[in-house]
Amino acid sequence: MEERVRAEINSFVTGNPANRLAGGEGPYFDQPLIGFAGIDDPLFSAYKEIIGDFHLTPREIFSAAFGAEPAGGTVICWILPIAVAARKSNRDQAEYPSRQWSLTRTHGEALNGMLRRHLVDWLTAEGARALAPQYADTWRELPETPKGRASTWSERHAAYAAGLGTFSLNDGLITAKGIAHRCGSVVTDLVLPPSPRSDRGYADNCLYCREGSCGACIGRCPVGAISFAGHDKNRCCEYVYTTIPAAVAAEYAVTATGCGLCQTRVPCESGIPRGRR
Numbered sequence: 001m002e003e004r005v006r007a008e009i010n011s012f013v014t015g016n017p018a019n020r021l022a023g024g025e026g027p028y029f030d031q032p033l034i035g036f037a038g039i040d041d042p043l044f045s046a047y048k049e050i051i052g053d054f055h056l057t058p059r060e061i062f063s064a065a066f067g068a069e070p071a072g073g074t075v076i077c078w079i080l081p082i083a084v085a086a087r088k089s090n091r092d093q094a095e096y097p098s099r100q101w102s103l104t105r106t107h108g109e110a111l112n113g114m115l116r117r118h119l120v121d122w123l124t125a126e127g128a129r130a131l132a133p134q135y136a137d138t139w140r141e142l143p144e145t146p147k148g149r150a151s152t153w154s155e156r157h158a159a160y161a162a163g164l165g166t167f168s169l170n171d172g173l174i175t176a177k178g179i180a181h182r183c184g185s186v187v188t189d190l191v192l193p194p195s196p197r198s199d200r201g202y203a204d205n206c207l208y209c210r211e212g213s214c215g216a217c218i219g220r221c222p223v224g225a226i227s228f229a230g231h232d233k234n235r236c237c238e239y240v241y242t243t244i245p246a247a248v249a250a251e252y253a254v255t256a257t258g259c260g261l262c263q264t265r266v267p268c269e270s271g272i273p274r275g276r277r
């Protein structure tokens with residue numbers, strides 16, 4: 001069943017006519033990375049300390065949606081690596097994201113949403129119960145928490161639990177296909193073997209966090225939201241959700257622009273940087 005789940009996600013993304021940048025410049029996303037975390041993985045309880053007590057466990061989300069506790073289950077997670085055309089165009093940007101990057105943020109993310117819904121339907125047809133936390137009644141965005149803007153479910157933290165990458169100085173998730181991606185997840189009572197997680201540390205793929213070098217993302221941020229002390233989430237969000245859309249959303253004809261300057265023209269853009277390792 002594990003292989004069938006992987007094949008379903010892969011074929012939905014790679015064979016989807018919606019996975020095309022306008023203008024024939026290639027796909028939004030390359031082949032996905034896929035991982036599984038157990039529904040009762042202790043990391044999800046730990047997130048209540050690490051992120052905040054508002055962050056829900058997959059068991060809480062599932063039980064609220066279906067009115068019953070699952071006997072067991074899985075969080076199915078994926079990474080959709082942003083294809084080279086959008087990454088390349090964003091490398092030359094210094095203030096605002098490129099058109100291709102913003103199209104990926106709007107239309108590529110719509111495809112990511114289609115994948116969440118498709119996988120729920122597919123699992124249901126297979127006899128399992130499933131839901132996408134992002135679309136559950138329990139999902140909420142919290143604009144102000146002690147850790148800045150947050151929500152009741154973090155796709156990146158789920159992907160970390162599923163062994164798909166580690167965190168970074170700029171608060172991204174560096175995966176085997178790099179930091180430039182969109183990610184998603186579905187919670188199900190289908191039991192699948194959990195994917196292995198690196199035991200090297202929660203930010204081991206980031207050169208600065210691992211060996212104190214790099215810091216390239218710091219110089220890429222036009223508003224100084226990254227420093228060796230970390231990522232200023234509030235400053236970043238103000239720029240990404242207010243300043244950039246006001247400047248380019250109408251010109252690009254998109255509803256969300258993203259930014260991603262700190263995810264392109266950096267050593268972790270499309271893979272795990274080797275450093276001194």
Ligand code: SF4
Nearest residue numbers: 206207214215217268
């Ligand atoms: S650019 Fe360097 S310091 Fe910044 S997240 Fe990537 S590896 Fe880490």
Ligand code: SF4
Nearest residue numbers: 221225236259261262
């Ligand atoms: S996403 Fe943009 S604003 Fe936010 S830290 Fe990265 S470069 Fe700075």
